[in-house]
Amino acid sequence: MASNSGSYNFKVVLLGEGCVGKTSLVLRYVEDKFNTNHVSTVQASFLNKKLNIDGKRINLAIWDTAGQEKFHALGPIYYRSSNGAVLVYDITDEDSFQKVKSWVKELRKMLGADICLVIAGNKTDLEKNRHVSLEDAENYASKVGAIHFQTSAKLNKGVEDMFLTLTQKMLETVEEKEAQNAPLSRQNSQRRNVVVVDDDQVPPPPTRQCCGNS
Amino acid sequence: MPIFALQRSYKYMMYATKQPSLRINQADLKCKNGCGYYGNADWDGYCSKCYRNHMDQERQRKARQSHHSDQTKISGFSKFEEKKRQQTDKKNKYLKSLPVFRKTSSVKDSGRPERHLDLRQANPDADKLMAEFISLYGVWGDMVRRDFFKCVQSFTTKIYSELDNKPIEDIAEMAQKYYNLYSNRVNSTETYQEVTTDVRDELLDFFEKYVMVSLYSWLFCPPSTNDEEKDLIIQERIRKLSWVNAHHLDCCISETSIEVRDLVYTAITHLLGMDSMKAPQEKLACVVNCCQSVVKVLQHCQGGPVSADEFLPALIFIVLKANPARLKSNILYVTRFCNDSRLMQGEAGYYFTNLCCAVSFIENLTAESLNMPQQEFEAYMNGEITSVSAWESALVACEGMHQLCEHLSLLKDLSQRTTTVQDETQKLTQDILKFKDEINEKVISVLEKTPLIIKPRKTPEDLKIEASQIAAIKIEVEETQPQTNFYLQNLQIGQNNLGENKTKLQLDITSCMDKQQSLEFLSPAFESLEGATPDDQNSLSLSKINYDIDFSDLSGENSVAELTPEKRKSPSFTPDPFSPVGSSCTITQVPLVPSQVESDFVLPFVEGEKAGEETLLEKEDEAANLPSPIKPMTSQYSGFSKQGWQIPSIPCITGDLASSNASQSNSQASTSHDN
Numbered sequence: 001m002a003s004n005s006g007s008y009n010f011k012v013v014l015l016g017e018g019c020v021g022k023t024s025l026v027l028r029y030v031e032d033k034f035n036t037n038h039v040s041t042v043q044a045s046f047l048n049k050k051l052n053i054d055g056k057r058i059n060l061a062i063w064d065t066a067g068q069e070k071f072h073a074l075g076p077i078y079y080r081s082s083n084g085a086v087l088v089y090d091i092t093d094e095d096s097f098q099k100v101k102s103w104v105k106e107l108r109k110m111l112g113a114d115i116c117l118v119i120a121g122n123k124t125d126l127e128k129n130r131h132v133s134l135e136d137a138e139n140y141a142s143k144v145g146a147i148h149f150q151t152s153a154k155l156n157k158g159v160e161d162m163f164l165t166l167t168q169k170m171l172e173t174v175e176e177k178e179a180q181n182a183p184l185s186r187q188n189s190q191r192r193n194v195v196v197v198d199d200d201q202v203p204p205p206p207t208r209q210c211c212g213n214s
Numbered sequence: 215m216p217i218f219a220l221q222r223s224y225k226y227m228m229y230a231t232k233q234p235s236l237r238i239n240q241a242d243l244k245c246k247n248g249c250g251y252y253g254n255a256d257w258d259g260y261c262s263k264c265y266r267n268h269m270d271q272e273r274q275r276k277a278r279q280s281h282h283s284d285q286t287k288i289s290g291f292s293k294f295e296e297k298k299r300q301q302t303d304k305k306n307k308y309l310k311s312l313p314v315f316r317k318t319s320s321v322k323d324s325g326r327p328e329r330h331l332d333l334r335q336a337n338p339d340a341d342k343l344m345a346e347f348i349s350l351y352g353v354w355g356d357m358v359r360r361d362f363f364k365c366v367q368s369f370t371t372k373i374y375s376e377l378d379n380k381p382i383e384d385i386a387e388m389a390q391k392y393y394n395l396y397s398n399r400v401n402s403t404e405t406y407q408e409v410t411t412d413v414r415d416e417l418l419d420f421f422e423k424y425v426m427v428s429l430y431s432w433l434f435c436p437p438s439t440n441d442e443e444k445d446l447i448i449q450e451r452i453r454k455l456s457w458v459n460a461h462h463l464d465c466c467i468s469e470t471s472i473e474v475r476d477l478v479y480t481a482i483t484h485l486l487g488m489d490s491m492k493a494p495q496e497k498l499a500c501v502v503n504c505c506q507s508v509v510k511v512l513q514h515c516q517g518g519p520v521s522a523d524e525f526l527p528a529l530i531f532i533v534l535k536a537n538p539a540r541l542k543s544n545i546l547y548v549t550r551f552c553n554d555s556r557l558m559q560g561e562a563g564y565y566f567t568n569l570c571c572a573v574s575f576i577e578n579l580t581a582e583s584l585n586m587p588q589q590e591f592e593a594y595m596n597g598e599i600t601s602v603s604a605w606e607s608a609l610v611a612c613e614g615m616h617q618l619c620e621h622l623s624l625l626k627d628l629s630q631r632t633t634t635v636q637d638e639t640q641k642l643t644q645d646i647l648k649f650k651d652e653i654n655e656k657v658i659s660v661l662e663k664t665p666l667i668i669k670p671r672k673t674p675e676d677l678k679i680e681a682s683q684i685a686a687i688k689i690e691v692e693e694t695q696p697q698t699n700f701y702l703q704n705l706q707i708g709q710n711n712l713g714e715n716k717t718k719l720q721l722d723i724t725s726c727m728d729k730q731q732s733l734e735f736l737s738p739a740f741e742s743l744e745g746a747t748p749d750d751q752n753s754l755s756l757s758k759i760n761y762d763i764d765f766s767d768l769s770g771e772n773s774v775a776e777l778t779p780e781k782r783k784s785p786s787f788t789p790d791p792f793s794p795v796g797s798s799c800t801i802t803q804v805p806l807v808p809s810q811v812e813s814d815f816v817l818p819f820v821e822g823e824k825a826g827e828e829t830l831l832e833k834e835d836e837a838a839n840l841p842s843p844i845k846p847m848t849s850q851y852s853g854f855s856k857q858g859w860q861i862p863s864i865p866c867i868t869g870d871l872a873s874s875n876a877s878q879s880n881s882q883a884s885t886s887h888d889n
Contacts, residue, residue, distance in 0.1 A: 023521035043509040044519035046564040063564055064522035066571075068464075070583040071526060074571040 007057040010170050012163075013079045015103045016088035017096040018067035021122040024153035025088060026062050029163050034154050051167055058167055075103070076110060083170045084116040086162070087146070089137075091121045092129040097137065104144050114177075116169040117146035120162055124152040256440065262381055266438060273437070339492060340428045347420060354409050361405045362421065365396050369425050374432070382436050386550035389425075393553045396421050422553055423493040430492045433551060435543040444542040452537040452576060457594045462584045465527035466515045474514050481507035482536040489539045494552035497544055498562045505565040508532055522568075530572040545570060 089096040141148035245261035257265035484504035581591030
């Protein structure tokens with residue numbers, strides 16, 4: 001998104017079936033708390049997290065989405081013009097992984113390569129009930145150009161790592177885009193959001209150059 | 215209800231006839247006018263140019279018609295006279311305020327400056343904002359102010375000039391570009407150098423606000439679009455869905471809590487307030503306030519942080535209950551003209567997106583999304599089934615109705631609770647009965663396992679031992695003297711009468727007897743007889759045992775005053791066997807004892823122990839009874855004394871008794887002195 005003198009605003013959507021732990025993940029990341037009784041924030045659906053990577057000030061706006069099946073059709077409204085998406089599934093629930101697959105397809109179709117994807121297999125603390133094999137998940141992730149992570153919001157494992165990696169990836173993507181595009185045309189790109197991009201399309205290597213942007 | 219329905223259908227018909235193009239087949243993509251350009255479904259199948267022309271014509275025609283209908287229809291539709299006139303009036307006003315109308319009345323070229331003048335005069339809000347600007351940002355100098363208004367001027371003029379030529383989407387794009395331009399200008403031009411970053415952001419906001427307030431009437435729900443139509447469609451849709459309650463949406467909003475109700479009202483008020491605001495950011499602020507109230511509602515109902523899973527259904531519920539005016543227009547206006555950088559990020563953006571989602575959900579709502587059968591859904595939609603809920607009545611009907619519904623739901627809740635309580639009590643009673651049965655069974659099983667034969671089995675064992683011991687004793691006794699049989703008999707009786715507890719003591723005694731040889735019998739037997747005197751003769755052995763214990767205790771502590779009377783009796787007897795080795799004196803002494811007891815005993819006893827008459831009487835009885843058991847004793851003694859040489863342990867006892875004798879003689883002396 002719009003960047004001013006090394007400060008970036010990124011929008012990250014959390015997608016996934018209901019009860020896979022989307023809210024827990026983001027609460028763990030932003031508040032570092034798991035037990036919902038101790039969380040100070042009133043609402044956990046929209047949270048901001050400020051980061052500093054290589055001297056760049058980054059503000060992550062994390063959007064939680066309603067995971068119920070009946071709200072699936074509203075997805076495009078949520079993920080419109082977002083820089084990254086965290087696709088969460090429950091490792092004990094095969095269906096939730098299938099849902100992630102459908103999200104990936106949809107996101108790639110609607111936003112193409114503009115969006116950075118991270119797939120999170122949550123609830124690794126319930127390893128003994130695992131129904132989605134790690135190998136399958138990782139293979140799938142690499143196939144669609146996403147990064148796979150195993151997380152546990154309860155035990156605080158892999159959460160920080162996941163968001164950090166996603167942020168770095170988004171940063172790279174944005175910098176590439178900045179290098180390519182004139183600043184003004186980018187401003188309007190978010191309005192025409194339906195861009196079908198081939199999955200295999202390889203983005204050109206980043207050319208480091210400073211552009212006097214907005 | 216019928217009035218509403220008719221009114222609605224009438225309204226619907228009016229708009230439907232106004233734009234028959236609604237039924238146009240989307241398949242023919244070309245402009246309806248046949249100009250060769252592509253048409254658009256949004257423009258009723260016309261291309262942009264033809265659509266505008268078409269709309270203008272339509273409007274004029276409609277305006278004329280409505281003027282006519284005002285006069286003609288009044289007579290016919292007297293029933294809806296009032297409503298209709300209101301509507302048409304509104305419509306007329308609205309249409310008159312539209313620039314398009316005025317435009318047609320004047321020549322295009324000369325119209326512009328006129329309108330421009332109009333723009334500034336017709337907006338008291340803009341004037342207010344100007345004053346606000348000066349008071350807020352006047353400090354930053356004349357240059358800032360001048361530049362600001364220069365930009366505003368150029369922006370408004372530009373937009374205004376383009377208003378008729380371009381579709382609203384292009385104008386929105388222009389506005390966005392202009393926001394960016396101004397932002398660049400503020401951040402890079404020398405004019406704004408002194409302004410701090412915070413104020414720069416404020417300036418940008420203010421710019422947007424000022425511009426939008428100035429152009430509000432042209433940009434909000436512009437005539438070139440069918441926004442208004444969409445508003446009516448969604449309004450109608452929400453009205454039809456008025457039966458949807460919190461349960462259908464799976465969201466936990468308690469209907470009876472007053473706090474929750476107030477919060478819901480606040481949320482609804484905020485949402486309704488959106489329409490009255492002019493600047494996009496103000497509208498956005500209303501949405502944010504509404505959503506924050508929704509979050510509070512949810513927190514009140516469930517506690518803990520509110521996730522999107524719960525938030526969205528609740529917001530849908532609020533939108534359904536609020537049914538805000540011109541909802542779609544407002545949303546479109548904000549999407550078009552709110553600064554993208556604000557709309558796309560931040561909390562406001564998130565909430566606004568959620569509102570869009572809620573509206574989209576309502577538009578596409580089906581039976582499936584409410585988890586109900588299609589038939590039921592249709593029945594609800596057709597009004598065949600009506601559900602009266604507390605919310606429904608609170609929002610539509612009077613307070614009394616609302617209270618009624620609230621009380622009904624409360625009663626429902628209470629009855630549910632009573633049934634649960636009743637169920638629980640039933641369960642509890644069943645449990646109690648079950649428990650009772652179980653305990654009974656257990657007791658029975660335990661009893662079966664360990665039968666009641668305990669006693670018969672155990673006592674024989676003890677008795678055997680004792681019997682053997684007794685047998686041993688018997689042998690000894692028989693060796694020494696056959697006359698001891700009497701004591702043995704006594705012992706045996708005691709054993710038979712005694713419970714298990716006593717047997718041990720008995721055993722001790724027997725062992726004692728073993729040790730001290732048969733002659734030891736003398737003292738216990740003797741004492742037993744003595745102690746038995748106050749009691750019944752039957753419980754001889756029992757009293758004997760008790761006495762035995764007492765005696766052992768006594769031997770431990772010699773100077774117990776209480777027992778002195780008993781002791782006192784003993785000296786009167788003890789001398790009999792011990793002082794004279796011969797047996798002759800015993801008989802003579804026996805009659806002496808009661809007399810002595812009566813004289814010496816009673817008085818000190820009364821003094822020493824203030825036990826009252828009963829004890830006195832007892833003692834008197836004792837005294838009276840004493841001789842009778844002694845009599846047989848004496849006969850025994852006579853027999854016993856025959857073999858006095860065989861008593862080794864007597865000196866011990868006598869010693870004991872002697873000491874007590876001494877003390878008692880002393881006390882006797884003292885009492886005699888007292889007397």
